[in-house]
Amino acid sequence: MAAAMASAAERAVLEEEFKWLLQEEVHGVLRQLQDILKEASHRFALPVGGTEGPVKQENFILDTSSADQVKGVLMLQGDALCQADINLKMPRNNQLLHFTFREDKQWKLQQLMDAVMLQLTRARNRLTTPATLTLPEIASSGLTKMFTPALPSDILVNFYINLNKLCLTVYQLHALQPNSTKNFRPTGGSILHNPGAMFECGSQRYEVSHVHKVECVVPWLNDALVFFTVSLQLSQQLKDKISVFSSYWNYRPY
Numbered sequence: 001m002a003a004a005m006a007s008a009a010e011r012a013v014l015e016e017e018f019k020w021l022l023q024e025e026v027h028g029v030l031r032q033l034q035d036i037l038k039e040a041s042h043r044f045a046l047p048v049g050g051t052e053g054p055v056k057q058e059n060f061i062l063d064t065s066s067a068d069q070v071k072g073v074l075m076l077q078g079d080a081l082c083q084a085d086i087n088l089k090m091p092r093n094n095q096l097l098h099f100t101f102r103e104d105k106q107w108k109l110q111q112l113m114d115a116v117m118l119q120l121t122r123a124r125n126r127l128t129t130p131a132t133l134t135l136p137e138i139a140s141s142g143l144t145k146m147f148t149p150a151l152p153s154d155i156l157v158n159f160y161i162n163l164n165k166l167c168l169t170v171y172q173l174h175a176l177q178p179n180s181t182k183n184f185r186p187t188g189g190s191i192l193h194n195p196g197a198m199f200e201c202g203s204q205r206y207e208v209s210h211v212h213k214v215e216c217v218v219p220w221l222n223d224a225l226v227f228f229t230v231s232l233q234l235s236q237q238l239k240d241k242i243s244v245f246s247s248y249w250n251y252r253p254y
Contacts, residue, residue: 036231057082060216062168070170070212081107081159081166084147088155088170091210097152105146107159121232127225130160132189135171135199135208154206160191164222165215172210182207 057077062070072086084107088097101107133141138158144151151157156171169192176182176198184205187197197208 032234036227036234058218060166060218062214062216069210070168070214072168072214074166074168074216076166076218077106084159084168086147086157086168086170088212090172099147099149099151101146102148107143107146127161127221127228128163130162130167130191132191133158134189135187135193135197135206136201137189138171139199139201161221162191162215163225164217164219166218166221167213167215170212170214171208172212173206174209176205176207180205 057075060074060076062072062074069089069091070086072084074081075083075085081101083101084099086099088099089095090097135156138156141158143157143159144155147157154173154175156173158169158171160167160169171193176184182198184198184200186199187193190197192213193208193211195208195211199206
């Protein structure tokens, strides 16, 4: 009898604690998450309402320490790469090519926010782990049609985010002749394809002859990564606390 009364009293205390957790701490953590994610969104310089005016444009110079063949300036406006001004020196003849985005085109940074844990994880991963793409996927992504003048048929470009860096990769291609004696082996998905990678686009086969990777640091991307990490930690802590009560209700004796 005494044991039963103790068990009932214990359950009553736990039920009160669980009620407090749901009513107080859950809402408190969600308010924290809202504030953190709002602060993270501000790093993207996006307008929250309709009274802030136009979003400020930021210019970033591509680092040329490792690839003098590609130079340029990338212009960010909020979460959009609104302009890319790129100079490309062709190794085979030292010809200098100049390309910019068409006025009706822009490249969106990966969209990052939706519904708490799963979306926070996906958002953080989009910053820390660039997508792996095949060369045909890059060729058909539409990026090659965003520049003026139009890119030559033997040039592919790709943009991606890695941590706090906005990266540009330029691939120079060599068209393989139908009677080529090379053993054609299509390359799979990768963040960065090396010279010698092969792929087929339409009825034409290509081989990557040169690869140029340049990048620029975008400081507020690092801030966003920190905010996402803190949000995930808060969400996980709250989930762990709720799991403690859930395990008790699942295994309590009757």
